[in-house]
Amino acid sequence: MTATNPRTKPWEAVVAAAALEAGAEPLDGPIAVGLVFRLPRPAGHFGRRWLRPAAPAWPASRPDLDKLIRAVLDALTGICWRDDSRVVEIRATKRYAEGGDKPCGVTVTVRTAP
Numbered sequence: 431m432t433a434t435n436p437r438t439k440p441w442e443a444v445v446a447a448a449a450l451e452a453g454a455e456p457l458d459g460p461i462a463v464g465l466v467f468r469l470p471r472p473a474g475h476f477g478r479r480w481l482r483p484a485a486p487a488w489p490a491s492r493p494d495l496d497k498l499i500r501a502v503l504d505a506l507t508g509i510c511w512r513d514d515s516r517v518v519e520i521r522a523t524k525r526y527a528e529g530g531d532k533p534c535g536v537t538v539t540v541r542t543a544p
Contacts, residue, residue: 435497442505445536449509456512457542462519464539467498468527488525495524502536510540518543 475485499522503514511517527534 435501438497438501438504442501445502445505445538446509449506449538454506454510454540456508456510457516457540458512459516460518460543461511461516462541462543463503463517463521464537465499465502465520465522466537467495467522467524468532468534468536469493469524470534471526493524495522498522498524498536502538506538506540 469489471481471485475482499520503517507514
């Protein structure tokens with residue numbers, strides 16, 4: 431089954447290139463994946479100087495976490511694993527990128543599952 435959104439292809443290419451640059455090699459066996467997505471805050475969350483007190487702490491809006499996960503799994507197939515059916519555990523979070531935080535994007539951790 432393939433249902434990849436064509437609009438995600440450029441982002442998937444960036445994720446794949448970063449994995450290759452990091453020296454990723456395909457793992458075999460059960461794999462655990464950790465994902466932390468950092469999204470930009472909308473301009474409406476800010477007042478004149480600071481974050482508004484009513485600004486939400488978590489990005490409970492689009493993009494959907496499951497679609498973000500799928501894009502990363504698709505991007506890393508053939509790089510970190512031969513097939514994403516090998517992934518048996520996923521821990522994923524989406525949050526806002528804050529001032530001293532890493533910029534918007536995703537941090538990916540891949541390891542052999544225990």
